[in-house]
Amino acid sequence: MAATVSETLLAWYDRHARDLPWRARPGAAPPDPYRVWLSEVMLQQTTVAAVKPYFAAFTARWPDVEALAAAPEDDVMAAWAGLGYYSRARNLVKCARAVAERGGFPATEADLRELPGLGAYTAAAVAAIAFGQRAVVVDANVERVVARLFAIEDPLPGARKAIRSAADSITPDRRAGDFAQAMMDLGATVCTARDPRCLLCPLAQACAARAAGDPARLPVKAPRKPKPLRQGRAFWIERDGAVWLVRRAGTGMLGGMRALPDDGWSAQGDGSADPPLAGAWECAGVVRHVFTHAALELSVLVQRDAPQPAGPGEWWPLDRIEEAGLPTLFAKAARLVRAS
DNA sequence: CATGCGTGGGC
DNA sequence: TGCCCAAGCAT
Known part of the structure; x- marks a missing residue:
């Protein structure tokens, strides 16, 4: 019987996972939820390279969620300066205080979703990566990989529902956190936006967009407005x-x-x-x-x-x-x- | 569902 | 160089 998409991708991840400061080795015990949460919030719409020095500075200064909860908000805002999207820093403090108050991070996607600054993506990512829960983790990388894998032609953002449903269909019960990170690594290093490196892709055989000949065309996006x-x-x-x-x-x-x-x-x-x-x-x-x-x-x-x-x-x-x-x-x- | 919200890097 | 893009969220 042929290997499933998730089996193939996890085998690829075991060999090619990026080594990142907030990440556990593939297959290893889940990392500290505080570090997972902090990295995921920093990574919202932000590149890995930009996040790395901020993650190092934050974890050195505030090693756990209780320390961050006790920090003056102004100190956190100043430490966030330069990273952008500053509502993230305000919500970071609110979230840390809520988590410290309740004695730790909740372990389910639904409860994580209630915390300030955790939307659908981050709640699913923390549930899967830090708590080993099966969750459907959909970020821009996953949208791109899935749109190509299934040759979803509808333009974003309208295609979100179909993409999520397709992502759900390939998400495994086991190792959902590694699977999510594998999808994101694949999107970041192989199935890239402009010039996908299909010759290196473990999913090339299964990819409908590649079979159709022009994977870089997907996902289709709505045109953007001019910037005043x-x-x-x-x-x-x-x-x-x-x-x-x-x-x-x-x-x-x-x-x-x-x-x-x-x-x-x-x-x-x-x-x-x-x-x-x-x-x-x-x-x-x-x-x-x-x-x-x-x-x-x-x-x-x-x-x-x-x-x-x-x-x-x-x-x-x-x-x-x-x-x-x-x-x-x-x-x-x-x-x-x-x-x- | 559309809009507002930073910044830096790649091509 | 200008444009696109990046592990989205709140409203």
């Missing part, structure tokens, strides 16, 4: 070797992060608010930055020997600016000013 270009201004207010920093509102773009004061620019529109101080401003240059839904040209205006602006904020020492936890946009602005 926004203009904004940020204000660098310096005095006695310190710069004036504010904290952005808790939700929305760069929500909850430390920042330079600005003129109210957003993904929806250009900035128009007055500067936080009267007086003359010198333009240090323009930072170009691309967000998910808009590109931004941010003019950085400087005033030195300035009085303290009205409203909340803090003077941050320039020699410790790296520790402020500025998101990349404002880190770029800081580099621009300090280079000028």
Whole structure:
């Protein structure tokens, strides 16, 4: 009798699994749920290479969920700076506190799904990888592999239901966590988006898209909308070797992060608010930055020997600016000013 | 179900 | 260079 897809893929995984800091060896006992959860949240829409240093820093500083639960939210936000999608960091703290309160991570997909920041994907991934439960784990890699394997022609996101159903049909009862990671490894290293390496693929014989001749065509995706270009201004207010920093509102773009004061620019529109101080401003240059839904040209205006602006904020020492936890946009602005 | 939400790397 | 892409979630 021919081997099933999951048997073939697990045999491939036993030989070719990537060695990642949050991962157990194939077939070994499940890794620490805290490390699985933390890595999965960091990996949401984020590459392995970007995650690695953050995972190392977080686990060194907060070795377990109780330690993370006890951390001030601002410290976690600052430690997350540069990784993007900052609502993840806010939910990370909420989730850690909920888990510490209940005495540990729940072990079922349904209970994991109730935690802040755990959606369908992450709940299934943690259930399978950390707790050995059978769960249907569908991320963008799995969508691509499954769409090709079954030659699903319907465009995303409409095809989600069919893809999930097909993924369910090949998910094994045993080693569901290894199977999920194997699918993701296959998608990341072999069944890649642009140029699938079918000659290296353990599932090539079973792949309907390969049989049809053009696997790279799948999955079909809806066309994306054009990205508007926004203009904004940020204000660098310096005095006695310190710069004036504010904290952005808790939700929305760069929500909850430390920042330079600005003129109210957003993904929806250009900035128009007055500067936080009267007086003359010198333009240090323009930072170009691309967000998910808009590109931004941010003019950085400087005033030195300035009085303290009205409203909340803090003077941050320039020699410790790296520790402020500025998101990349404002880190770029800081580099621009300090280079000028 | 569509939209808002970061960032860096590859081609 | 500009575009696509990456282990999605909340609303």
